[in-house]
Amino acid sequence: MVSAGNSGAVLAGGIFVLGRLPGVDRPCIGGSLPTLGGAGRAVLVDMGANVDVTPLQLVQFALLGEVYARRVLSVARPRIGVVSNGEEEEKGTDLTRAAAAALRKPMSGVHFKGYVEGRDVFAGEVDVVATDGFTGNVLLKTAEGAVWAFGQLLKRQIKSSPMASAGALLLGSALEQVKKRVDYEEVGGAPLLGIRGTGFVAHGRSSPRAILNALSSAEAFAARRIEDELSEAAERAAGLFEKNAA
Amino acid sequence: MVSAGNSGAVLAGGIFVLGRLPGVDRPCIGGSLPTLGGAGRAVLVDMGANVDVTPLQLVQFALLGEVYARRVLSVARPRIGVVSNGEEEEKGTDLTRAAAAALRKPMSGVHFKGYVEGRDVFAGEVDVVATDGFTGNVLLKTAEGAVWAFGQLLKRQIKSSPMASAGALLLGSALEQVKKRVDYEEVGGAPLLGIRGTGFVAHGRSSPRAILNALSSAEAFAARRIEDELSEAAERAAGLFEKNAA
Incomplete structure (x- = not known):
């Protein structure tokens, strides 16, 4: 299944049509964030489908994302981070602290x-x-908006200087290459993680090329046959919340 | 009071030393976000001091920020937005929906x-x-990180092309001007809103110039004598949560 539009609705549709994998409490959507180092991109789980989540669900997102990064994006030993308002263990919310502890x-x-x-x-x-x-x-x-605004500011500055407009021409190809790395069109959609089979969400404003890229991502995902591993990860997450789990 | 460092600790110190304004449930910190249009910057309330907040507290942040934007930043009729995961009224969390309704x-x-x-x-x-x-x-x-990463990507692309390095020289002054608009050094610190008197937080990695700018912001803030107006705003916020408030 490949669908463009409201990600929450696509996930709900995916669960309804394809069903949930055993052990998964709430499936999620794995967004893609461009990065400078590492694999060049990171998997963002959840990218927007589940607004209110429990610590178990957050840990499941993390472990489902880990399987996806390892098996589909071919990252040998994916590193996981939990988003917080500071790096110290005592920072964050009740949710992030419980998930991080697990x-x-x-x-x-x-x-x-x-x-x-x-x-x-x-x-x-x-x-x-x-x-x-x-x-x-x-x-x-926020990342999209901030980079967009920074790009607009740069353009304005370039336009306002006669010297800089020569520079703009020279920089054109460089900017194009940067755009390619951060453009969601190129990434090929976001996987639904935790459902049976294969589901992908394309960007709401998807071009034909974006849809095509999403389809080819979906094909690669399906070829990996990672359903059992996703289920195992979800059950491992649940185990972390049992009494005496070490 | 002007202090650099952990914003939560500075706010706690501000409340302890200077005291809270009447009617204010939780004081907050007003961060500064650079914008393309509007006044060139927006006030971010809360920028990080209060992790778990109630709808009343969020509405108070909004109204305290509104007084600051109007009286100190001289925005005639400040427009308020609540951050959410979509623009439709039914989006968001219980917190954002209750605050938006008020x-x-x-x-x-x-x-x-x-x-x-x-x-x-x-x-x-x-x-x-x-x-x-x-x-x-x-x-x-995220905004800081994304713009930083985008800047790094641009630099790499410029370095990797002999054509582009000429462009980089030409673009130097343009980039410098962009940097000035988004650089936290220039903004002059973030006000504590809802405490008696005047408190400002400077960036954790503050240069002497950043501290100086924070001091001059604090002076401008103090000169406005907006304490009564902040108190009135906090009480107006509380009124919105009373039964039959229209």
Whole structure:
């Protein structure tokens, strides 16, 4: 299934049509964030479908995203970060602290780096960026908005200087290449994680090329046959919240 | 009071030393977001001091920020937006929906534009960006991180092309001017809103110039004598949550 539009509605449709994988409490959507280092992109879970989430659900997002990064994006040992308002353990909300405590347990089986902030995310310090869907959506839209505004400011400055307009011509190809790395058209849609089968959300304003890229992502995803591994990850997450889990 | 460092600690210190204004439930910190349009910057309340907030507190942040934008930044009729994961009224969390419902009442006395997302914020669609301190901090750090990463990508592209390095020289002054608009050094610190007297937080990595700018902001703030108006705004916010408030 590949669909463009409201991500929450697409996820609800995906759950209804395809069903949920065993052990998964709430499926989520894995957005893509461009990064400088690391694999060149990080998986953002959840990117906006689940606004109110429990610690278990947040940990499941993280572990589902980890399987996706490892098996589909071919990151050998994905590093996970939880979005917070500071890096120290005592920062964050009740939700982030409970999720981080669970992810820190050896039984989680993943490489948990702790809390992350904006610069860590875009520097590529982690491969999986875990957060509730409200914060994830704000993060994604803020990054898009800030980069868009910065680009507009640059353009204005270039236009206002006769010297700089020569520079603008020279810089054209460089800007084009930068755009390619951060443009959502190129990324090929966002996977629904935790449903049976394969579902992808394309950007709401999708061009034919964006849809095509989403279809080819979906094909690659399906070829990996990672359903059992996603289910196992969801059950491992649940285990972390049982009494005496280490 | 002007202090650099952990914003939550500075606010706690400000409340302890200077005291809270009558009617204010939780004082907050007003961050500064650069915008393309509007006044060239928007006030972000809360920028990170209050992680768990109630609808009343969020509405108070909005109204305190409105007084600051109007009286100190000289915006004639500040427009307020609440950060959300979409523009439709049914989006958001229980917190944002309750706060938005209160702000929409005529009795709020302010120009409420509804929900805002990243692009609206940086385009300058509103003058006051209201959100809880967790989301506000993530928004601020994400914007900083995304623009920083975009700048790094541009630099790399420029370096990798012999043509482009000539362009880089020409563009130097343009970039410098852009930097000036978005650089926190220039903004002059963030006001504590809702405490008696005047308190400002400078950036954690403050240069002497940043501290100087914060001091001059503090002086301008103090000269306006807006304490009574801030108190009145806080009480107006509380009134919106009384039964039968229209």
